Amino acid sequence: FFYAPNMHGLDWPAIKEKYEVLLPYVKNRNDLNYVIGEMIGELSVGHAYVLGGDKPKPNRIKTGLLGAKLSRDASGYFRIDEILPGENWVKKTRSPLTEVxxxxxxxxxxxxxxxxxxxxxxxxxxxxxxxxxxxVQLTVNSSAATSGTRDVLVKPIADESGLYYYKWVMENTEKVNKASNGEVGYIHIPDMGRGGLNEFVKHFYPQLNKKALIIDDRGNGGGNVSPMIIERLNRELALYGMSRNNDVNTKPAQMILGPKVMLIDNYSASDGDLFPYQFKKMKMGTIIGMRSWGGVVGIRGSLPFVDGGDLRRPEFAPFNEKGEWVIEGHGVEPDIVVDNDPAKEYAGDDEQLNKAIEVILEQLKDLKSPPAIPDYPDKTK
Structure with a gap:
């Protein structure tokens, strides 16, 4: 089960004896999970989790949210200060007040x-x-008064986090675009699962006309698709091509030939750790931010438990060509350390992204333009 048969040097039967004295005091699954959690914590490894099981769960009632920032006016009515943008064709990012x-x-x-x-x-x-x-029927007005109101029908959502995330990504994309005069693209990859791969596809291909790219791996919760993204970002130019009435293209296609910068932080985790490791190993560009989480001993699924509980056992781990274990317990170091000030970041001043823009604009100065289309051959000679 555990990837290291030596249990990281622990005397595992002794660990069992150490914690079994607590079992008489276990009164429910939460107590048991706590004891098991402390026990597997002795291994000092990421991805060692215990959760769930047969335990009481509160019946949560979801509050309807409008996808907007509201404030109470002196009149007692609530003012709509900001309506969050959304993608109303996607359930997760539907913004109620922007619907048709x-x-x-x-x-x-x-x-x-x-x-x-x-x-x-x-x-x-x-x-x-x-x-x-x-x-829900909302009665709204352009002024804080009951005269001249209008009624509108809306369907509130249970979670606004997707809207705030979408807004953050769009603002970052626009910030990078403006600062680089349209020459640099920006992509944030939230995880290395289906959602993260979809985000990569959604934002990478529309920006293939950019000269350079900032890849944001901050907060990446992991998964297993980083090799697919690395392969796509690390394509090597073999040839240029052309066709009549079109511009110069690359072979292979869909390449950004200019510099690339990656952002990481202490929440770049699991496959979000492996992503910057590969990026650095292949010398794909500059990494900026803070050291990543450092948990890459991977998991597949839980052992079966009669009460439906979940216990993850780390089963597989990466090592380098020198035969050395890598990343686990340490993380990936950035090339340039920038620690965001939380207050500034909350106010919208992202110092890590600012540094990425500064670095990539400097690197862009050395980018050579593709060669011009050669003179067309004269076959009469």
């Missing part, structure tokens, strides 16, 4: 929810409890 037929604008006031005045409650979300996914 919803006549609501930033700066409008919410007067009532389902006919109940918002002035009668301390918090507007009291009126939105249990409304996620259900149609």
């Amino acid at each position: 037929g919803v006549d609501v604008n930033e700066g409008d006031f919410i007067i009532a929810v389902n006919g109940k005045s918002v002035t009668d409650v301390n918090d507007i979300y009291q009126l939105l409890v249990g409304t996620a996914g259900k149609t």
Whole structure:
């Protein structure tokens, strides 16, 4: 089961004896998970998890969210300060107030929810409890008054995190685009699963006209698709090509030939660790940020438990061509260390991204343009 038969040098039967004295005090699955968690923590390895099982779970009631930032006005009504952009064709990033037929604008006031005045409650979300996914009537107005109101129907969502993530990515993309006069692209990869691969595809191909690329691996939760992305980013130019009435192209196709910079932080984890390791090993570009998480001894799935619990045992680990274990317990070091100030980052000042822009613009100065199309052959000679 565990990848290292020596159990990292531990006397595993002795560890069992150390923790079994706690078993008489275990009263439910949460207690048992705690004891098992402490026990497997002795291994000092990432991906050693225990969770779930037969235990009571609260019946959570989802509050309806409008995909907007609201504030209470002196009038007692709630002002719509900002409407979060979304992708309304994707369930995870549907923004209720931007859907077709919803006549609501930033700066409008919410007067009532389902006919109940918002002035009668301390918090507007009291009126939105249990409304996620259900149609709700909002009474809105361009002024904080009951005269001249209009009613609109919206369907609140249960989670706004996807909208905030989408907004953050779009703002970063626009920031990089403006700072580089349209020459540098930006991609954030949130994980190395289907979602992260979809994000890569969604943002990589529309930016193939860029000269250089910033790849943001910060907060990457891992998975297993990093080799696919590395292979795509690391294609080597073999030939240029042309066709009549078209521009010069590359063979293989779909390449960004200019410099590449990667951003990492202490939340770049698992396959999000392996990604920058490969990037650095293959000398694909400069890495900026903070040392990555450092957990690459991988897992496949849980052993079966009668109560449906989940216990992950790290089963496989990477080592380099010198026969040395890599990354686990340490992470991947950036080439340039930049630690974001949390207060500045919350205010929108991303010092790591700023540094990436600075570095890649400097590197772009050395980029050579593709050769011109040669003179066409004269076959009469």
